[in-house]
Amino acid sequence: MHDVITTEVWSKTGMEGDGTLAISPSGEAIASGAFSARLRDLARFGMLFTPGWETVSNEKLISDDYFTKVKKATEKGEYGKDYLGTRLLKDFNLESLNASYQWDAVFEDGDMYKSGRTGQCLYVSPETNTVVVYYSSSYESEVWVHAYAREIVKQLFR
Numbered sequence: 110m111h112d113v114i115t116t117e118v119w120s121k122t123g124m125e126g127d128g129t130l131a132i133s134p135s136g137e138a139i140a141s142g143a144f145s146a147r148l149r150d151l152a153r154f155g156m157l158f159t160p161g162w163e164t165v166s167n168e169k170l171i172s173d174d175y176f177t178k179v180k181k182a183t184e185k186g187e188y189g190k191d192y193l194g195t196r197l198l199k200d201f202n203l204e205s206l207n208a209s210y211q212w213d214a215v216f217e218d219g220d221m222y223k224s225g226r227t228g229q230c231l232y233v234s235p236e237t238n239t240v241v242v243y244y245s246s247s248y249e250s251e252v253w254v255h256a257y258a259r260e261i262v263k264q265l266f267r
Contacts, residue, residue, distance in 0.1 A: 183207030
């Protein structure tokens with residue numbers, strides 16, 4: 110897994126530091142995430158999902174049909190039954206939302222959101238060619254700031 114990410118993504122995008130992926134005691138990548146990187150590198154990674162991917166890579170790394178696949182893979186009716194889904198519905202002030210391809214939220218307008226273990230954010234808006242990233246340590250806090258990323262995009266670009 111390390112070699113694939115290094116060869117196919119990290120080495121092609123001008124990353125400044127190493128990305129790290131948590132592994133199980135047996136040495137396998139943990140499918141649920143546990144990935145960490147520098148904030149600027151996380152933003153570069155997010156840019157790969159926008160029309161402005163050329164700002165971080167000389168080669169298109171995300172296929173043209175990726176977004177169709179993400180939309181198709183969402184499962185309506187299943188979202189919002191766990192802690193994160195319930196909280197995201199409330200904080201994004203929505204009645205329905207979907208998740209797919211490791212994105213914790215896939216919005217009807219095509220925007221995608223991935224949260225971190227303690228409130229970190231990768232928010233990608235392909236339509237507006239925008240990426241919002243931040244770090245936080247607000248896990249289980251009353252004020253969870255992830256919805257701010259969507260509001261930034263809405264206020265500035267829509």
